[in-house]
Amino acid sequence: MKSLILGTNRFEGCEHILALRGTPFLSAVIRGGQPVVSLTLQGGPTGQSVRVQDNRVMEGPLTVDSAREGRVTVRMGEIAIVSAQVQNENTLHVEVDFRALGLNIYTDSSALHIGGATLSGNVVRGSRTAINVG
Amino acid sequence: MTNRAEILQRLAIAIGFRYPLRWADERTTLGDYEGRDLTIEVFNVPSVRQRGFFHEIRQYRRELQETLGRPVTFIFHTPEVTKQYYSHLFAEVHGAEITGALKIALEPGGVGEKPEIEGQLRVPLDLAA
Numbered sequence: 104m105k106s107l108i109l110g111t112n113r114f115e116g117c118e119h120i121l122a123l124r125g126t127p128f129l130s131a132v133i134r135g136g137q138p139v140v141s142l143t144l145q146g147g148p149t150g151q152s153v154r155v156q157d158n159r160v161m162e163g164p165l166t167v168d169s170a171r172e173g174r175v176t177v178r179m180g181e182i183a184i185v186s187a188q189v190q191n192e193n194t195l196h197v198e199v200d201f202r203a204l205g206l207n208i209y210t211d212s213s214a215l216h217i218g219g220a221t222l223s224g225n226v227v228r229g230s231r232t233a234i235n236v237g
Numbered sequence: 238m239t240n241r242a243e244i245l246q247r248l249a250i251a252i253g254f255r256y257p258l259r260w261a262d263e264r265t266t267l268g269d270y271e272g273r274d275l276t277i278e279v280f281n282v283p284s285v286r287q288r289g290f291f292h293e294i295r296q297y298r299r300e301l302q303e304t305l306g307r308p309v310t311f312i313f314h315t316p317e318v319t320k321q322y323y324s325h326l327f328a329e330v331h332g333a334e335i336t337g338a339l340k341i342a343l344e345p346g347g348v349g350e351k352p353e354i355e356g357q358l359r360v361p362l363d364l365a366a
Contacts, residue, residue: 218257219257219344219347220328220341221327223329226333227335228336229337230337231338235340235355237342
């Protein structure tokens with residue numbers, strides 16, 4: 104089963120990692136041995152809209168470090184808002200920091216932080232969208 | 238702008254979400270005092286960072302006072318006090334196996350309600366024991 108690690112949490116078989124009020128926000132998969140990231144935010148808390156489709160910036164002041172050596176990074180200025188690294192053919196390790204977009208969602212070495220909630224060491228499976236925020 | 242949620246959101250963005258914020262209410266404060274209805278609590282902020290907090294929000298704080306007609310009161314809680322007395326405000330889910338989805342309210346100030354699990358939650362016995 105394909106799995107994704109986010110802030111020490113494991114998500115198995117989830118199409119989208121995060122949704123905002125039911126709208127898919129972040130997804131990441133392994134394709135051809137490389138990570139492929141998609142991100143969509145329309146009119147976020149700072150009024151910022153961004154869209155990345157399969158590692159390509161479609162909208163917003165973002166850049167994507169092209170996927171190579173199993174890693175891709177989406178940046179807003181100097182800040183890496185999404186970083187995805189292939190661990191093995193079935194596992195993708197993802198780090199996020201959406202605070203620059205006005206969303207209090209980020210990972211550190213120990214957990215995934217969403218608002219005041221701290222999630223660590225959990226396994227989430229059997230859902231199209233793993234975490235619905237909002 | 239006097240929407241309380243928006244005020245927290247702007248303050249949270251101004252400080253880069255480093256410290257959770259919430260409007261004081263009966264869950265955290267007792268008794269009455271002037272300005273209680275305009276009191277914001279700031280959690281996990283070390284004593285030495287409190288002046289820095291005011292520096293970071295100084296522009297918005299001035300604007301806020303002009304809009305509201307009176308100042309907002311800030312109550313600071315150090316990380317130690319936050320952990321000891323206010324951990325009930327901060328949801329934590331560790332080591333669970335969840336079949337289904339997690340639903341989490343994203344409060345503007347970073348202090349949220351407990352995550353809601355839409356599905357089945359299984360906690361390994363060694364964590365529950």
